[in-house]
Amino acid sequence: MRNVQKITIGIVIVTLVILVWYHFHGNTKTYTITPDQFRYMNIDDSSKGGLSRSAINIKDGKAYLTCEVVNNSDYPWPYCELEISLSDSIFKGIDFSEYNQINLDIDYTTSHPNKRLRVYVRNSHPAYTRANERTSLKFNGIEYSPGFGDGATAIALETFQVLTWWISDNNISIEHASADFSNVPIIEIATASGVTEGKFEIVVNNIEFQGVWIDESTMLKGLLYTWLLLVMSFILYEQSKLHRRLRQSHLRAARLFALNQNLTEKNIQFSELANRDSLTGALNRHAVQDWLKDMAQQVRWGHQDFSTLFIDIDHFKSVNDKYGHQVGDDILREFVLVxxxxxxxxDCLVRWGGEEFIVFFPETNSQQAMNRAETIRNIIATHQWCHNKSVTCSIGVAQMGQERITEMIARADDALYKAKGSGRNKVVFSPPPLQ
Incomplete structure (x- = not known):
């Protein structure tokens, strides 16, 4: 048993270390694009017969692009842009497919009323990229308003779209028509579409791709499998111990094993849910807070009846004292299953504390709740429990009136107290307050 405890403590410590590491480091990886690493260039429509002019200046790790866009009938789409080359070849770029967003810290001033910028993350692929044809690089694009002095804007890469004209002009097949960031040689930041004239300044303070080192579901699955191995090892150990010491109690051992296996499967399902009681698998108070508020509102509006059962296991302390806490825990688990x-x-079954449970019944009036309470009380009293002894429970019943949820629960608790005071293994109803 000591070895199992040591292993459990060790795995708990390792689990906490992994979760802390993931919270502060494991869930974030970044790739920063800077002028020190890559070539920043200014481009405008002058190379295509336009009259726009631009200039670029690199200072203190920032890129300053100044531009004057001039309307020209010889070239109807004037523009200026800042191009960042991530590679010397358009066939070889950087793989950003494992990143999920791009953080753009850009300050933008313009005399034009359209204050948006276009951002293109160009991707290369043998299926469509052709030598000496830069337009064959895929246009993964988005247009947004960066503002001035607003800091970084986080943009999810999944929001980028491939430009339709590029798909049409290059006769792109469906399998290559979606956004792709697996081989990016160029990033472009350009004036907005439809801009015909004006003065512009684009200051690129920082460009950063952000992703995760390890997917959250992969990490949680790894932890889950580790705990599963621990639980199964513990079950095997307990089974061996029971076979050595309780050879005459084969029926009980078999039932406990089946119960533990069932509970193990349920605990595995609920291990990632903070709204479940870790011992029994029942809902906890936190899980039903918002739901109870909705139910109370439905009652106030006269849309439905709502009742509750406050249940307490009779003489549970004596069970723990006589049979031990392990058997007591088994009974609590079996109680929830029953x-x-x-x-x-x-309906909602909630572990309220210790051996106390509450069942909330929507669309149920007082008489229906009393009938269900009697049914549950009888089932508990006649059930064959894992320690081969009888178990009973006392139940307080209340239907919600024009009152708060806490007041209804308090009335059910008071009715439970009366049931226990009148001999236990009873159901007592608390009438709603007079209106």
């Missing part, structure tokens, strides 16, 4: 099997799918 009740869960005898309520509707839209």
């Amino acid at each position: 009740i869960s099997s005898n309520i509707r799918s839209n």
Whole structure:
């Protein structure tokens, strides 16, 4: 047993270390584009017969592009842009496919009313990239308003779209028509489409791609499998121990094994859910807070009846004292399974604390709630429990009136107290307050 405890403590520590590492480091990786590493160039429509002129200046790790766009009938699409070459060849770029967003820290001033910029992350692929034809690089593009002095804007790469004219002009097949960032040799930042004239200044303070080192689901699956191995090892150990010490109790051992296996599967399913009680798998208080508010509102509006059962296991402390906490925990788990099997799918079973549980019944009036309470009380009393002894419960019932949820629960708790005071293994109803 000590070895199991040591292994458990060790895995808990390792799990916490992994989660802390993932929170602060594992969930973020960045790739920064700077003028020190890559070539920044200014481009305008003058090379295509236009009259626009631009200039670029690199200072203190920033790129300053100044531009005057001039309308010209000989070239109807005037523009200026800043081009960042990430490679000396258009066939070889950087793989950004494992990054999920780009952070653009750009200050933009312009005399033109259209204050948006176009950003193109150009991708290369043998299926469509042709030598000496830069327009054959895929246009993964987006247009946005960077503002001035607003800091970095985070843009998800999944929002980038491939320009339709590029797909049409290059006769691109469907498999290559979606955005792709697996081989990026060029990034372009250009004046907005439709700009015909004006003065512009684009200051690129920082460009950063951001992603994750390890996918969250992959990490959680790894932790889950580790804990599964620990749970299964513990089950095998307990099974061996029971066979040595309780050879005459084969039936109980088999039932406990089946119960533990069932609970293990449920705990694995709920291991990532913060709204489940770790011991029994029942919902906890936090899980039903918002739902209870909705139910209370439905009652206030007169749309439905709403009732609750406050359930307490009778003499549970004596069970722990006589049979030990391991058996007590088994009974709590089995108690939840028995009740869960005898309520509707839209009812809510909540572990309220210790051996106390609450069942919330929507669309249920007081008489229906009393009938269900009696049914549950009888099932509990006649069930064959894992320690081969009987178990009973006391139940307080209340239907919600024009009151708060906490007041209804308090009335059900008071009814439970009366049930226990009158001999236990009883159901007591608390009438709603007078309006």
